[in-house]
Amino acid sequence: MTVTETKLKDCFIIEPQVFGDKRGYFLESYNAETFKKLTNLDVTFVQDNESFSSRGVLRGLHYQLGEHAQAKLVRVVKGEVLDVAVDIRKDSPTFGQHVAVNLSEENKKQLFVPRGFAHGFVVLSETAIFSYKCDNFYNKASEGSIIYNDKSLNIDWQIDESEMLISEKDTISSSFENAKL
Template sequence: MKITESPIKGCFFMEPMVFEDERGLFYEAYQKNRFDDYVGDKVNFVQDNVSFSKKGVLRGLHFQRGNSAQAKLVHVIKGKVLDVIVDIRQGSPTFGKHVKIELSAINRKLVYIPKGLAHGFLALTDEVIFAYKCDAYYDPKSEAGILYSDPGLGIDWEMAEDSLILSEKDLKLPLLKDLDS
């Protein structure tokens, strides 16, 4: 597996080795020992989530607070997304900065997102199946987020605003500057 640390410390982009032949293909998306060696930490994933989205659906920017904060390993099983990660760790040299990466069933890239980062994605194809592992259980009392269009973040979602489909809840998220620490 090829692994590259993103400009945000602790956030890694991963490209698995893919084995293809006339039958199809195979790749290892996760193997605990190798993964822990790559990220330099022992991560204990406890929950797998899958979402289905249609083109234009934007989910995020989400995170969980406190003891329920989650590290995630994300990838796309079907379709293509624009994946966005924002550093919200107070005191981090990249606080308020974001990175973007295209994840797809074709490029098979994965992203490891450590605790303390907000995450969102935009479905770029008609059907998207997005999967992610979490190292803490979902806790509705700890969920939080940042408005996707926060001008302080300057994220170009690369799709016309009137094409985006967001939940009412995501449309009411605060700006980063208005978050409680």
């Protein structure tokens, strides 16, 4: 497993070792001991989630506040997405900055998104199965959302806005400036 810290502290790109032959492939998608050794983070995941989406579906930018904040380890099982993490930790030197990583069934990359980040993705392939581990349980009262096209974040989603399929809830999200952080 290769672990690379992004420009945002504690936000890592994880590339598992893939063993392949004519029968297919095998990879270890997560190992708590290896993860801790390579990141110096002690994370206990308590919930796994999976979504299926078609091309253009944009989910995000979502986050949980306070004691319900969540760290996530995300990956794509089928298809390809552009995955985005935004640092919303007010005391962070990278507050308001983001990273964007292409995650796909081909590259098998994963992104570790720490607590204190907003997260979202857009599907670039015809369909995608997106899987993620969370270190805390979802709490509706603690959720927040930042509008995907916030001018100050200036995220390049790599897809024309006319192709995006966005939930009503996500189209009325707060600007970064007005978000409850």
